[in-house]
Amino acid sequence: MSDTPQKIVEEAYDNIADWYLAWVEGQNSPRESYTDKVLQNAAALSSSKPRILELGAGAGVPITRMLLDRGAQVVANDISAKQLKLAAVRCPEATLVAGDMLALEFEPASFDGVVGYYSIFHLPRKDQKTMLAKIHDWLKPGGMLAFNLATMDEEERSTGSSWATACFGEVGFEGVEAEELEAGDGKLGEDDPDFGVKFLWIAAKKRSI
Numbered sequence: 001m002s003d004t005p006q007k008i009v010e011e012a013y014d015n016i017a018d019w020y021l022a023w024v025e026g027q028n029s030p031r032e033s034y035t036d037k038v039l040q041n042a043a044a045l046s047s048s049k050p051r052i053l054e055l056g057a058g059a060g061v062p063i064t065r066m067l068l069d070r071g072a073q074v075v076a077n078d079i080s081a082k083q084l085k086l087a088a089v090r091c092p093e094a095t096l097v098a099g100d101m102l103a104l105e106f107e108p109a110s111f112d113g114v115v116g117y118y119s120i121f122h123l124p125r126k127d128q129k130t131m132l133a134k135i136h137d138w139l140k141p142g143g144m145l146a147f148n149l150a151t152m153d154e155e156e157r158s159t160g161s162s163w164a165t166a167c168f169g170e171v172g173f174e175g176v177e178a179e180e181l182e183a184g185d186g187k188l189g190e191d192d193p194d195f196g197v198k199f200l201w202i203a204a205k206k207r208s209i
């Protein structure tokens with residue numbers, strides 16, 4: 001029997017966790033500015049200590065740490081046990097939840113914001129829409145989701161802003177902002193794994209009541 005896509009990803013990240021940590025510490029990306037949008041939006045919802053879910057948190061840097069330092073209560077998920085072990089050292093205050101993000105269960109309307117960087121696109125496309133619907137259910141009305149997608153998905157189909165906007169609309173999000181940005185502002189060396197790669201960055205809100 002062949003492994004599921006999730007099992008393959010889990011094993012890959014268990015194997016490259018130390019390499020990825022060293023690499024990510026030298027990377028600039030829009031993660032911080034998108035996380036800032038989520039935190040500012042949560043503040044406007046008047047949560048003094050917002051509850052934020054991070055999907056595919058990796059080793060907890062830079063974003064789990066940023067969320068904690070900005071006063072959020074963080075639930076950080078990852079499918080790779082090795083990644084979560086690294087996150088536990090860097091982010092002991094976070095609640096770490098191991099496992100496939102698609103299998104997570106939370107109370108409806110229990111998060112002020114959700115982020116998931118370089119992670120949700122590892123799911124097959126049919127599961128990405130299911131994931132968006134689950135996130136929508138977990139968000140409080142007016143809560144924001146921010147994440148990025150590869151512009152080419154795992155099935156080699158393009159994931160443009162029109163796909164994202166349509167998909168988000170069907171799930172029930174509004175105010176969808178989507179922009180395609182080249183990794184590292186186009187300044188990466190040819191030996192960087194993200195050289196020449198573009199990502200679609202997205203922020204969207206659950207409709208307020």
Ligand SMILES: C[S@@+](CC[C@H](N)C(=O)[O-])C[C@H]1O[C@@H](n2cnc3c(N)ncnc32)[C@H](O)[C@@H]1O
Binds near residue numbers: 006077079080101118
């Ligand atoms: C490229 S890393 C990104 C880590 C971190 N979010 C960042 O921005 O650096 C992708 C992470 O997503 C996790 N991941 C991939 N598929 C997942 C799934 N189905 N459920 C939970 N985590 C997943 C991987 O284990 C890995 O830690």
